[in-house]
Amino acid sequence: MSNITLDSKAPSGDIKDRWDNHRFNMKLVNPANKRKFTVLVVGSGLAGAAAAASLAELGYQVKCFTFHDSPRRAHSIAAQGGINAAKNYKNDGDSIHRLFYDTVKGGDFRARESNVYRLAQVSVDIIDQCVAQGVPFAREYGGLLDNRSFGGAQVSRTFYARGQTGQQLLLGAYQALMQQVSLGRVEMHTKTELLDVVTKDGVCVGIVTRDLTTGEIRSWSGHATMLATGGYGNAFYLSTNAMNCNATAAWRAHKKGALFANPCYTQIHPTCIPASDPFQSKLTLMSESLRNDGRIWVPLKADDNRPADQIPESERDYFLERKYPAFGNLVPRDVASRNAKTVVDEGRGVGPLKNGVFLDFGDAINRLGGDVVFERYGNLFDMYERITDENPAKEPRRIYPASHYTMGGLWVDYNLMTNIPGLYALGEANFSDHGANRLGASALMQGLADGYFVAPYTVGDYLAGLLGQSPVATDDPAFTQAEAGLNDEIKRWVSVGGTKSPEHYHRELGKLVWDYCGMARDKTGLEKALGEIPALRDEFEKNVRVLGDPEGMNQSLEKVARVADFFDLGELMCRDALMREESCGGHFRVEHQTEEGEAQRDDENFSFVGAWEWEGKGQAQTLHKEPLVFEYVKPTQRSYK
Amino acid sequence: MNLTLKVWRQDGPNDPGHFETYQASDVKDEMSFLEMLDVVNENLIEAGREPITFDSDCREGICGTCGLMINGQAHGPQKGTATCQLHMRKFHDGETVTIEPFRAAAFPIIKDLVVDRSSFDAIIQSGGFISADTGAPRDANEILIPKPAADTAMDAAACIGCGACVAACPNGAGQLFTSAKLAHLNLLPQGQSERWRRTEDMVETMELFFGSCTNYGECQEACPKEIPIDFIALMNRDYLKSKLKNRKLIGQR
Numbered sequence: 001m002s003n004i005t006l007d008s009k010a011p012s013g014d015i016k017d018r019w020d021n022h023r024f025n026m027k028l029v030n031p032a033n034k035r036k037f038t039v040l041v042v043g044s045g046l047a048g049a050a051a052a053a054s055l056a057e058l059g060y061q062v063k064c065f066t067f068h069d070s071p072r073r074a075h076s077i078a079a080q081g082g083i084n085a086a087k088n089y090k091n092d093g094d095s096i097h098r099l100f101y102d103t104v105k106g107g108d109f110r111a112r113e114s115n116v117y118r119l120a121q122v123s124v125d126i127i128d129q130c131v132a133q134g135v136p137f138a139r140e141y142g143g144l145l146d147n148r149s150f151g152g153a154q155v156s157r158t159f160y161a162r163g164q165t166g167q168q169l170l171l172g173a174y175q176a177l178m179q180q181v182s183l184g185r186v187e188m189h190t191k192t193e194l195l196d197v198v199t200k201d202g203v204c205v206g207i208v209t210r211d212l213t214t215g216e217i218r219s220w221s222g223h224a225t226m227l228a229t230g231g232y233g234n235a236f237y238l239s240t241n242a243m244n245c246n247a248t249a250a251w252r253a254h255k256k257g258a259l260f261a262n263p264c265y266t267q268i269h270p271t272c273i274p275a276s277d278p279f280q281s282k283l284t285l286m287s288e289s290l291r292n293d294g295r296i297w298v299p300l301k302a303d304d305n306r307p308a309d310q311i312p313e314s315e316r317d318y319f320l321e322r323k324y325p326a327f328g329n330l331v332p333r334d335v336a337s338r339n340a341k342t343v344v345d346e347g348r349g350v351g352p353l354k355n356g357v358f359l360d361f362g363d364a365i366n367r368l369g370g371d372v373v374f375e376r377y378g379n380l381f382d383m384y385e386r387i388t389d390e391n392p393a394k395e396p397r398r399i400y401p402a403s404h405y406t407m408g409g410l411w412v413d414y415n416l417m418t419n420i421p422g423l424y425a426l427g428e429a430n431f432s433d434h435g436a437n438r439l440g441a442s443a444l445m446q447g448l449a450d451g452y453f454v455a456p457y458t459v460g461d462y463l464a465g466l467l468g469q470s471p472v473a474t475d476d477p478a479f480t481q482a483e484a485g486l487n488d489e490i491k492r493w494v495s496v497g498g499t500k501s502p503e504h505y506h507r508e509l510g511k512l513v514w515d516y517c518g519m520a521r522d523k524t525g526l527e528k529a530l531g532e533i534p535a536l537r538d539e540f541e542k543n544v545r546v547l548g549d550p551e552g553m554n555q556s557l558e559k560v561a562r563v564a565d566f567f568d569l570g571e572l573m574c575r576d577a578l579m580r581e582e583s584c585g586g587h588f589r590v591e592h593q594t595e596e597g598e599a600q601r602d603d604e605n606f607s608f609v610g611a612w613e614w615e616g617k618g619q620a621q622t623l624h625k626e627p628l629v630f631e632y633v634k635p636t637q638r639s640y641k
Numbered sequence: 642m643n644l645t646l647k648v649w650r651q652d653g654p655n656d657p658g659h660f661e662t663y664q665a666s667d668v669k670d671e672m673s674f675l676e677m678l679d680v681v682n683e684n685l686i687e688a689g690r691e692p693i694t695f696d697s698d699c700r701e702g703i704c705g706t707c708g709l710m711i712n713g714q715a716h717g718p719q720k721g722t723a724t725c726q727l728h729m730r731k732f733h734d735g736e737t738v739t740i741e742p743f744r745a746a747a748f749p750i751i752k753d754l755v756v757d758r759s760s761f762d763a764i765i766q767s768g769g770f771i772s773a774d775t776g777a778p779r780d781a782n783e784i785l786i787p788k789p790a791a792d793t794a795m796d797a798a799a800c801i802g803c804g805a806c807v808a809a810c811p812n813g814a815g816q817l818f819t820s821a822k823l824a825h826l827n828l829l830p831q832g833q834s835e836r837w838r839r840t841e842d843m844v845e846t847m848e849l850f851f852g853s854c855t856n857y858g859e860c861q862e863a864c865p866k867e868i869p870i871d872f873i874a875l876m877n878r879d880y881l882k883s884k885l886k887n888r889k890l891i892g893q894r
Contacts (some may be wrong), residue, residue: 068763069696073704089782105716131781132773134831136795143785161795167703168798175770182766190759213751242698253843276671281679284701383701386719386726387673422873452775501686503679545690551754552653556686 004259006611006626009413010114015632016099017559021119021416023457027464029519034059037463038471040207042249045074046166047445048228048425049173050451056185057176058456058462060251063220064177064186065209066469067193067244067558071568072174073228075206075224075242076447080287080380081150082158083130083444085123090147094155096120101633103442106332107407107435108585108601110609112628115432118450122449127159130451133172137161142522148376149330150289150440158441161377163287169444173451187390193558194249195489196482197225197256197423204423205472210490212558215551217483217490219474223466224422224459225252227452231406231428231431233266235570237510239403240272240285243357247569250410250429258418259611259624261431262408263569264577267438267586268519269404270336273387273397274356283402286359286380288440291329291336293364294372294400296320298357302347308358308396319343323495327640334586334599335640337401341519342597344400356398363394401519405443405587407434408576411626415458416450422462426450431609436585458600490550493560497541504559505540509563512536513570518576522590526578530571534618537567544601571623572612579623582606603635642668642734646681648693649741650753658750660739660769670730674717675700675707675731678740694753702726702865705801708808709754710741715805715863722864723803743808747815747850758804760850761818768842773830781801791830797824799866806860806868807851815851817860819843820876821868827879844880 011018011025029037037060041052044066052064068074086099099120104111127145131137137159138146138421150158152173161168180186189209196208198219206221229234232241232247252261271290272283297318319339322330340357349355364373370393374381384392410418410425412432419425427447434442444638472478516529548554583592583599584606592600607628644665665681672680675697682692686880697707702723707723711717717727732738740754763862798821806817823840826832832839854873861870 057774068698069758072708073698075699075704078699078701125777127781128778129773129775131784132831134771134826134829136791136798136825136829138787139788139791141788143787144782164703164799171798176764178762178766179770213664232817242704243700244698257678277669279669279672279676279680281676282700305691384721387728389730499687501683503683545686547686547689553694553755555691571822586645
């Protein structure tokens with residue numbers, strides 16, 4: 001265990017002025033010197049593409065890496081509902097302070113106040129920037145921007161582009177990035193996957209990648225490295241993440257000394273399509289904006305097999321409206337998900353496998369007319385019908401919670417730098433802004449805030465101190481040793497010669513993590529998982545089969561390394577969940593609930609960020625704590641009643 | 642249901658490639674087409690044979706990574722549906738299904754069913770953007786955009802860049818993709834100052850890689866986002882206009 005003190009570097013003073021003062025106090029790099037610095041950006045989703053483009057516009061030399069065949073494919077593209085911003089265009093009482101307050105409260109008082117306030121401030125600029133880029137947000141007839149309200153908020157602050165907001169925001173960032181590529185300011189490396197982070201004398205000096213087309217292992221050196229590589233929701237195997245989303249970049253950074261914070265904070269999204277068969281490869285999310293107009297219910301009685309239209313009003317249980325009259329169907333995601341699990345566990349689930357609840361548009365269609373409803377949610381209706389062969393305009397759709405987002409991630413300070421100097425983490429890959437639960441339409445906001453408006457400023461403060469230094473050469477032993485290690489790892493995987501595919505082990509691992517560290521967790525289950533995961537990992541290492549040539553395109557080889565990292569990460573999620581003897585946000589410990597079944601926090605003992613330090617393979621990680629201080633939003637029991 | 646699959650296998654760009662036949666048994670209606678292939682692959686691995694390489698990512702029809710020619714149709718038989726969203730209920734027991742990569746001169750095959758679509762990125766790099774460096778632009782609501790313009794721009798911007806339009810076109814043309822991006826940006830007020838330059842640059846870059854459009858209309862039939870060829874007409878009009886209006890050219894004559 002090393003002697004690490006977690007300094008958040010969050011400024012003091014009035015929270016309204018903290019970011020402005022911090023920006024003023026940071027060192028600048030003059031325009032002529034910027035081109036002397038190389039910044040590596042790994043990942044090209046919202047955070048990565050935004051950062052790479054913005055850094056290049058400022059004049060830095062940027063190299064950007066993605067395992068996708070084009071930056072436009074990153075999973076940010078799948079976000080549907082929208083992006084929050086405290087514009088108060090609707091005159092409904094919104095403000096930066098209210099967005100800040102909602103986010104801290106929504107995160108169940110486990111986020112850093114300074115970071116969240118900055119996020120709320122910057123949200124306003126994001127919308128302006130995106131509109132300038134040509135993002136086709138929804139408009140009203142007068143030509144002004146339209147807004148809608150979104151899960152967990154009582155104001156309309158969500159900007160959207162039909163049900164494809166993530167796509168349009170990503171294309172905006174992608175186009176800005178492509179422009180910088182054409183100007184020669186960004187060197188773009190597609191189909192290139194990070195497999196190691198390289199440090200020298202405790203400082204990050206670059207990365208090692210594998211070319212997914214040729215199999216070439218290659219080192220890249222830079223003055224600073226930014227990981228914008230997304231979350232780890234695929235540790236559950238079945239999730240709404242894309243098939244290739246993985247935690248390998250963040251995890252390899254962790255193994256080089258970067259602390260991993262709050263891994264047990266995972267978000268289970270309430271409005272996904274329930275699984276239909278054992279071969280299911282992923283789950284599909286339906287934007288929770290559907291909850292604005294749809295009503296959620298189950299039959300009052302268990303094992304009611306009647307079709308929805310034959311169940312009279314009096315025999316329906318609109319359980320969210322009943323339990324939470326103020327917020328109704330718009331309660332935050334964790335609350336909605338847990339309540340769905342409760343009614344399904346009671347045997348009141350609907351659908352062929354009894355594994356869902358209804359989301360009913362009948363009333364909305366009667367009230368607004370089918371045309372209005374279809375305009376708002378058309379693509380979500382089509383999508384549902386394509387997958388289930390049921391028409392949600394005629395019968396209520398079925399939904400059930402699924403793993404969707406991970407609030408935990410690499411520990412970063414206020415500058416988004418990890419505890420390794422020179423290594424930054426942006427977007428979902430870091431832990432900082434959402435606490436124990438993320439509000440709807442806030443992921444896009446955070447990814448773009450980090451990428452456009454935070455990291456490009458804060459990296460200057462670090463780089464200014466490196467003026468005159470060349471990046472470490474890639475033939476330095478720090479790099480060559482890392483390359484040799486990876487070549488050995490690859491040889492090891494292709495020579496195991498077992499019988500089962502990497503996919504098989506991923507699925508088995510996912511079941512363990514979901515069963516014991518999913519929507520509800522308890523001590524017995526978590527301890528069991530901490531025994532079963534290492535046992536399954538041993539089997540995986542002895543019995544996995546990777547066929548084909550390592551020196552060419554080899555999807556099994558790509559997958560096996562990612563699964564290996566998910567094993568370690570799944571174990572850490574359980575260890576963190578076991579350590580956190582309280583319930584907060586997405587982390588629900590069955591032992592810690594109020595009489596009404598709500599999450600019961602323990603602020604006295606657990607008001608801290610739990611950041612874990614890697615101690616070597618097979619060793620238990622060491623916990624470091626960053627205390628959380630609340631000066632502006634007083635922690636209370638969250639109530640949405 | 643049980644299916645016979647004829648799958649294109651090609652071990653690298655220089656391999657001539659060939660079809661191989663596999664049996665897919667006990668396929669369920671609820672499975673997606675790619676989940677059916679996942680199961681075939683797991684069986685291949687258990688039998689010690691190299692699995693079929695194919696691309697996919699989000700599996701909800703938005704990332705544009707997947708794309709297969711299924712029985713000669715880009716993305717298969719269901720209209721407005723990407724391969725990943727196609728479900729096995731659209732097939733019947735005993736059917737033989739032919740699976741090929743998206744074939745086009747501009748999309749060289751990397752391995753099996755995976756092709757290189759970086760020519761699309763090249764088109765975007767040549768002008769598929771609105772120059773607006775990150776900073777402090779004016780308030781978003783200062784730019785009024787009539788709803789029909791915003792809606793039409795969004796219709797075009799819905800393109801997922803999968804390449805089905807190119808694969809479906811007998812000429813391997815890239816017009817639908819290029820025109821969709823041009824329409825998105827050229828219809829918005831923010832896109833006006835670069836309109837003519839953008840149109841020329843993108844069209845001329847497209848022509849470096851792709852074939853010519855002869856109005857077959859196969860592209861719009863294959864498009865999983867049902868983007869109409871009307872945008873190609875808009876592109877052609879803008880291209881013609883740009884030749885007359887482009888200020889870059891005036892001084893060069």
